Amino acid sequence: MQRGGAHHPLIELTLARVREFFREPEAIFWAFVFPLVLTLALAAAFPSSADRLVVVGLVPGTRAEATRRALDAAPAIRVVDLSPADERRALRDGTVHIVVVANEPPTYRYDPAQDESHRARLAVDDALKRAGGRVDPWSAAEERVTVPGSRYVDWLIPGLIGMGIMTNGLWAVAFPIVNARLRKLLKRMMASPMQRWEYLLAQMLARLIFLAPEATLPLAFGSLALGMPIAGSYGLIALVVLVGALSFAAMGLLLGSRARTIEAVSGLVNAFQLPMWLLSGVFFSSANFPAVIQPAIHALPLTALNDALRAVVLDGAGADTIWRELALLSAWGAVSFALALRLFRWR
Numbered sequence: 001m002q003r004g005g006a007h008h009p010l011i012e013l014t015l016a017r018v019r020e021f022f023r024e025p026e027a028i029f030w031a032f033v034f035p036l037v038l039t040l041a042l043a044a045a046f047p048s049s050a051d052r053l054v055v056v057g058l059v060p061g062t063r064a065e066a067t068r069r070a071l072d073a074a075p076a077i078r079v080v081d082l083s084p085a086d087e088r089r090a091l092r093d094g095t096v097h098i099v100v101v102a103n104e105p106p107t108y109r110y111d112p113a114q115d116e117s118h119r120a121r122l123a124v125d126d127a128l129k130r131a132g133g134r135v136d137p138w139s140a141a142e143e144r145v146t147v148p149g150s151r152y153v154d155w156l157i158p159g160l161i162g163m164g165i166m167t168n169g170l171w172a173v174a175f176p177i178v179n180a181r182l183r184k185l186l187k188r189m190m191a192s193p194m195q196r197w198e199y200l201l202a203q204m205l206a207r208l209i210f211l212a213p214e215a216t217l218p219l220a221f222g223s224l225a226l227g228m229p230i231a232g233s234y235g236l237i238a239l240v241v242l243v244g245a246l247s248f249a250a251m252g253l254l255l256g257s258r259a260r261t262i263e264a265v266s267g268l269v270n271a272f273q274l275p276m277w278l279l280s281g282v283f284f285s286s287a288n289f290p291a292v293i294q295p296a297i298h299a300l301p302l303t304a305l306n307d308a309l310r311a312v313v314l315d316g317a318g319a320d321t322i323w324r325e326l327a328l329l330s331a332w333g334a335v336s337f338a339l340a341l342r343l344f345r346w347r
Contacts, residue, residue, distance in 0.1 A: 014202045014205045014206045014209075032213060032214065032217055035160050035161070035164050035214075035217070035218050036217065036218065036221050038160060039153065039156065039157060039160060039218060039221065039222065039226075042152075042153065042156055042283070043152075043153040043156070043226060052116075053076055053077065053078045054076055054077045054078070054097055054098070054116075054119065054120045054123045054124065055078050055080060055095070055096045055097050055120075056071055056077055056078065056079050056080065056096060056097070056098055056099075056100055056120065056124055057080050057081075057082035057086075057087065057090050057091075057095075057096035057098070057099040057100070058071070058079050058080065058081055058082060058099075058100055058102060059082050059083070059084055059087065059099060059100065059101045059102065060081075060102060061101050061102035061103040061106070062102070062103050062104060063102045063103060063104050063106070064102040066102075066131075067100060067102035067106060067128065068102070069131070070127055070128050070130075070131030070132075071100070071124065071127055071128070073127070073131065074123065074126075074127035076123060077123060077124065077127060080095070080096055082096065082099060087099050087109060091109070091110065091111055091117075092111075094114075094116075097110065097114070097116045097117050097119070097120035098110040098117055098120040098121055098124055100124060100128075106128060108121055108124065108125070149228070149229050149231070149313075149314035149315075151228075153222070153226055153228065154222070154226075154228045154229065154314060155310065155314070156283070157218050157219070157222040157226075157228055157313075158306060158309035158310045158313050158314070159281060159282040159283065159306050159309075159310070160218060160282065161214075161215050161218050161219070161241070161309060162244065162280075162282065162302055162305040162306040162309055163277065163282045163302070164214055164215075164218075165211075165214070165215070165241065165244045165245050165248060165305065166244075166248045166273060166276065166301075166302050166305070167273060168207070168210075168214065169207060169244075169245055169247075169248030169249045169251070169252050170248055170251060170252040170255065170269045170272065170273060171252070171269060172206075172207050172249075172252065173203045173204065173207055173249050173252030173253055173256060174252040174253070174255040174256030174259070174265050174268070174269055175256070175262070175265060175269075176203065176256075177203065177253070177256035177257070177259075178256050178259045178260070178261070178262060178264070178265040179262070181259075181260060181346075182260070182261070182262070186346045187346055189346065196341060196344055196346075197341055200253050200337070200340060200341060200344060203249070203252075203253060204246060204249040204250065204253070207245060207249045207252075208242070208245060208246070208249075211241060211242070211245050215237075215238075215241045219237075219313070229314070230313055231312075231313065231314060231315060231316035232311075232312035232313055232314075232315070232316045232317060232318075233312065233316075233318075236312050236318070236319060236322075237309070237312050237313060239319075239326075240305070240308045240309055240312060240322065240325075240326065241309075243326055243329050243330060243333070244301075244305040244308075244329055246333050247301055247305075247329040247330065247332050247333030247336070248301065248333075249333075250332075250333040250334070250336035250337040250340065251272070251301070251332065251333070251336045252269075253336065253337060253340035253344070254336045254337075254339050254340040254343070255268045255269055255272060257339075257340045257343045257344040257345070258343055258344075258345060273302075275300070276300050276301070276302035276303070279293075279297045279300060279303070280297065280300050280302035280303040280306055281303060281306050281307070282302075282306065286298075286303060299328070301328065301329055301332040304324075304325040304326075304328040304329050305325070305329060307322075307325050308322040308325035308326065308329075311325075
């Protein structure tokens with residue numbers, strides 16, 4: 001449909017917003033490149049537990065050489081020489097997981113608040129006792145099972161996709177509205193035949209144009225470069241991503257509907273998204289938080305998005321499993337758009 005030789009305002013506004021995006025190289029970096037860099041960094045920093053060596057700091061004692069030989073013979077232990085003055089710093093910084101004073105019997109020094117230290121104590125104790133001639137009453141039969149998607153990086157990538165959808169949805173919608181208000185562009189649009197809903201919807205549609213590569217690149221990188229399994233339906237993944245993007249774009253409309261300065265909208269967006277960065281299971285499981293706040297955490301839109309993505313990508317869940325998360329995201333989006341339409345001002 002055309003009005004006076006021009007396209008429909010909805011199309012014109014959407015195309016204008018797309019052109020603005022391509023004129024901002026930093027926006028392209030944060031939307032597409034940064035998630036891949038962050039994935040690589042966190043995958044290197046937090047490898048699978050099975051791939052981690054136990055790092056033992058050895059402090060000289062009466063049985064230093066015998067202790068070193070016993071520890072070196074263990075396949076998953078690496079020995080680092082320490083002086084007594086360096087013990088605390090090495091434990092604090094994570095340079096070593098446990099300190100062994102090589103006396104008879106040895107002394108173990110470790111931080112019980114660190115999970116790696118507990119694992120290190122068991123490994124060191126087993127290695128030294130075996131070297132000392134311990135005989136086990138029996139040996140258990142082992143069946144090692146590798147569960148697809150159990151690595152930290154597999155769990156992380158859907159969370160990073162969800163975080164990216166939230167962050168880009170909020171900033172890419174709220175910021176341009178406030179910027180246009182500051183430049184008096186919105187005031188000029190009042191004289192056009194365009195309706196408020198057309199302007200707001202155009203911001204959401206422009207956001208969706210870049211959604212496919214934003215979600216596809218991390219998934220493809222995780223699958224091809226890092227071996228992450230994708231167990232679920234690609235169509236259902238696309239549906240979850242679409243619902244999440246529309247929902248957060250509507251929230252971005254709401255945050256930008258009245259803000260008059262960049263500082264104001266920046267404060268609103270950060271105040272809105274920061275709790276979800278911490279609580280919604282992006283970098284670590286939200287189950288770590290106390291039970292009393294779990295209902296509030298599961299009411300957050302990013303929690304619903306992350307849970308739905310992980311369920312589909314890692315567990316192969318169907319729509320009948322994630323319908324609650326999709327319903328919650330849809331409710332957040334619908335309410336936010338309705339409020340934005342009511343509160344939005346051109347001036």
